[in-house]
Amino acid sequence: MNWGGPAEFFAMGGYGFYVWGSFGLAAALMALEPLLLRHRRKAALTELKRELAAKQEATDEE
């Protein structure tokens, strides 16, 4: 075990800004990408459902 306590852990021997700046942005971006993808999938499914409903309406009218 490397650390005397949480404060020492977050200080990273004086390199806290650089270490957490690196891991922090990596974690943020790798959390953001799946959220954006989920949004994109929902938008695509909504559009397809709308088109399907429009198609069915068109065949009902015939």
Place this chain on the structure above:
Amino acid sequence: MSRRLINWFKYSSPQTFYPLAGKMIPWFATLAVLFGAAGLYIGFFVAPTDAQQGEGYRIIFVHVAAAWMSMFIYLVMAFWAALGLSLNTRLSGMMASALAPTGALFAFLSLWTGALWGKPMWGTWWVWDARLTSSLILFFLYLGFIALQSAIDDPRRADRAGAVLLLVGVINIPIIYFSVQWWNTLHQGASVSLTKAPTMARTMLWGMLLMVLSFWMYAIAAALYRVRCIMLERERNAGWVYELPEVKS
């Protein structure tokens, strides 16, 4: 033999690949989390303090993983590009497009974490040396690929144009990889190589390799998720998308 060939072509159709990709995503996502947890644990709690760089060296666990993946994803995209141009399969172009934003993400992270590592160790965020400059070009190649594809309305033409760009740009990958040998640079040489024993403590090496595996699994999961979105968007006229349970319900 011929039977195998037919099976491969079967899976190259979006209609059959879409459900398969859906089944694979949770597995790769789970592996990414498990490898990531193990890698972070070793990286922060097992690997010892570095004699020269103190705790600052721990950036290596995210920097090397991001940098390796940024190069590897480009090679995979170039592979799909070559396949797409020679066999004209629809899936190839979709896979290349699906990988690009994730590759760009890792290319950016490699530059970002490199800058945050360079500042305390070299005294500068950035130098225009061979390794850093060729890595910046890799990031621009990703952005260029994405911009080029979004500028062409016809997806099949966008795939072909993007594939040519990918294959031309692949020359940059060996330049990045060997830059620390070919030119004088601030950047340190390879810590891990295929021909020599690693020049780092065993626990550091394990932490790094686990982080690489985690990012790798993440990239596969993200690309499969995105390729499913691309299929839903592009295969609108194919009919099969309207038969999907998630669309019908």
